[in-house]
Amino acid sequence: xxxxxxxxxxxxxxxxxxxxxxxxxxxxxxxxxxxxxxxxxxxxxxxxxxxxxxxxxxxxxxxxxxxxxxxxxxxxxxxxxxxxxxxxxxxxxxxxxxxxxxxxxxxxxxxxxxxxxxxxxxxxxxxxxxxxxxxxxxxxxxxxxxxxxxxxxxxxxxxxxxxxxxxxxxxxxxxxxxxxxxxxxxxxxxxxxxxxxxxxxxxxxxxxxxxxxxxxxxxxxxxxxxxxxxxxxxxxxx
Amino acid sequence: xxxxxxxxxxxxxxxxxxxxxxxxxxxxxxxxxxxxxxxxxxxxxxxxxxxxxxxxxxxxxxxxxxxxxxxxxxxxxxxxxxxxxxxxxxxxxxxxxxxxxxxxxxxxxxxxxxxxxxxxxxxxxxxxxxxxxxxxxxxxxxxxxxxxxxxxxxxxxxxxxxxxxxxxxxxxxxxxxxxxxxxxxxxxxxxxxxxxxxxxxxxxxxxxxxxxxxxxxxxxxxxxxxxxxxxxxxxxxxxxxxxxxxxxxxxxxxxxxxxxxxxxxxxxxxxxxxxxxxxxxxxxxxxxxxxxxxxxxxxxxxxxxxxxxxxxxxxxxxxxxxxxxxxxxxxxxxxxxxxx
Numbered sequence: 001x002x003x004x005x006x007x008x009x010x011x012x013x014x015x016x017x018x019x020x021x022x023x024x025x026x027x028x029x030x031x032x033x034x035x036x037x038x039x040x041x042x043x044x045x046x047x048x049x050x051x052x053x054x055x056x057x058x059x060x061x062x063x064x065x066x067x068x069x070x071x072x073x074x075x076x077x078x079x080x081x082x083x084x085x086x087x088x089x090x091x092x093x094x095x096x097x098x099x100x101x102x103x104x105x106x107x108x109x110x111x112x113x114x115x116x117x118x119x120x121x122x123x124x125x126x127x128x129x130x131x132x133x134x135x136x137x138x139x140x141x142x143x144x145x146x147x148x149x150x151x152x153x154x155x156x157x158x159x160x161x162x163x164x165x166x167x168x169x170x171x172x173x174x175x176x177x178x179x180x181x182x183x184x185x186x187x188x189x190x191x192x193x194x195x196x197x198x199x200x201x202x203x204x205x206x207x208x209x210x211x212x213x214x215x216x217x218x219x220x221x222x223x224x225x226x227x228x229x230x231x232x233x234x235x236x237x238x
Numbered sequence: 239x240x241x242x243x244x245x246x247x248x249x250x251x252x253x254x255x256x257x258x259x260x261x262x263x264x265x266x267x268x269x270x271x272x273x274x275x276x277x278x279x280x281x282x283x284x285x286x287x288x289x290x291x292x293x294x295x296x297x298x299x300x301x302x303x304x305x306x307x308x309x310x311x312x313x314x315x316x317x318x319x320x321x322x323x324x325x326x327x328x329x330x331x332x333x334x335x336x337x338x339x340x341x342x343x344x345x346x347x348x349x350x351x352x353x354x355x356x357x358x359x360x361x362x363x364x365x366x367x368x369x370x371x372x373x374x375x376x377x378x379x380x381x382x383x384x385x386x387x388x389x390x391x392x393x394x395x396x397x398x399x400x401x402x403x404x405x406x407x408x409x410x411x412x413x414x415x416x417x418x419x420x421x422x423x424x425x426x427x428x429x430x431x432x433x434x435x436x437x438x439x440x441x442x443x444x445x446x447x448x449x450x451x452x453x454x455x456x457x458x459x460x461x462x463x464x465x466x467x468x469x470x471x472x473x474x475x476x477x478x479x480x481x482x483x484x485x486x487x488x489x490x491x492x493x494x495x496x497x498x499x500x501x502x503x504x505x506x507x508x509x510x511x512x513x514x515x516x517x518x519x520x521x522x523x524x525x526x527x528x529x530x531x532x533x534x535x536x537x538x539x540x541x542x543x544x545x546x547x548x549x550x551x552x553x554x555x556x557x558x559x560x561x562x563x564x565x566x567x568x569x570x571x572x573x574x575x576x577x578x
Contacts, residue, residue, distance in 0.1 A: 047450075047454055049450055070452075070456050073453065073455055073457075081451060087447045094440050098444055099456055101437045102455075146455065
């Protein structure tokens, strides 16, 4: 469970997040909102890349903001980025292994964990291939495997479906839906693809201009008048 | 079933031949290097000893550049640090050469860690300028304190009494010391290989991709950056100690700032992305001027070639000469496989 209280982030005179208060409980939570709404800033604060001027984040009864960024990852907070971040000169296996390097895990267990994660994202056959030769989807899947290997507690995915075809998004969707069963981790998913959010997220929160518009069950949120107004671009609903 | 067996067998053979091919070039280079003393020329032996030593330095520079994306223009100065410590210990304590060499490497690793401090906050041109200033600072400092030559006091320098440094017990002659340097270079390669194919290598690869992704993968970016600089500094320090052993004394004028810039540029020309790029860099750095001198042309003419080669590398061969050779070899092998 993630509990956010009065979270405020400012960049100079711009308020990127404005006293956001929300509790996230669901196994898969969507975060939607128009460009500049503060979605990625929210993930960056969770990761420790941006420091809030005010507020607190509690994750599974732990104060998150006291941990340094790499300590958060070791604790179990994993994330992917809008622009996938796999190292070209490493193999698929090594790209996934890197996150276990910081943890004290027995060699045999470590291999088993990585192989399980690669199987889950359907990359077992490419285990020893360098990622520079992989397709965009395979690179994205490698990054997701890195997020779910071992024992993650929270997996944050920033627009994983961006730039993919419908068929590729469907393959991605099947993987996203299975993350909780595979790893037991809670997933936070940012995406502009409403169908993907509808298919994967139990709950969804909507941000607009750094403020929380609504948080609740996905089907209710997507039908909400305020959401349609701020997110779907409907100016006035009489 | 028989067909499957044959197919599998063929696959195995390919795998084995692939493994052999990987080691073929290093083994050939090693054999060629070890046969150099047979040439019987004292001058060329000194030149190739110098090539072996600068290969270790270039290896350290390419490690920083390739894995962390960091530019260091202070590596010849770092060699000077290693050389100073090795000479000082040698004249003061007369300990086994290996111990002094290692101590010089460790001291320079610490200096490398100090250089890593600005690298935590800046990169690219700004970091390059900081390292260049550090090299300049070393040049001035060493001009004042000089290299130890058996004199008294902390600096151990005397204008008149010059004592030569003792070489390793097993490598007293020039020929033996050349082989000694080759062996240390092989160990340096093994050290870098071991790092690159283990935890630090994976961490560096992700840091180079982006520091944010590295932090998100639980990597302590500060620690691994400092580690990279320390390893690179260690290699430069070892190279400096070997240079001291080779000449048995060092001259403060042998470590100008320009040399640090030049060895970095030649590492890029040689190819930081391939293991033998460091060897090409050292060959260009030390062998080419000697060859030009031998042919009656001023060794300084090499600078014109270096400038042209750098432009060529930046414009058309980002992976350097080594990358071009590796690409050519790969194409030739594929063509050979098709004919099989």
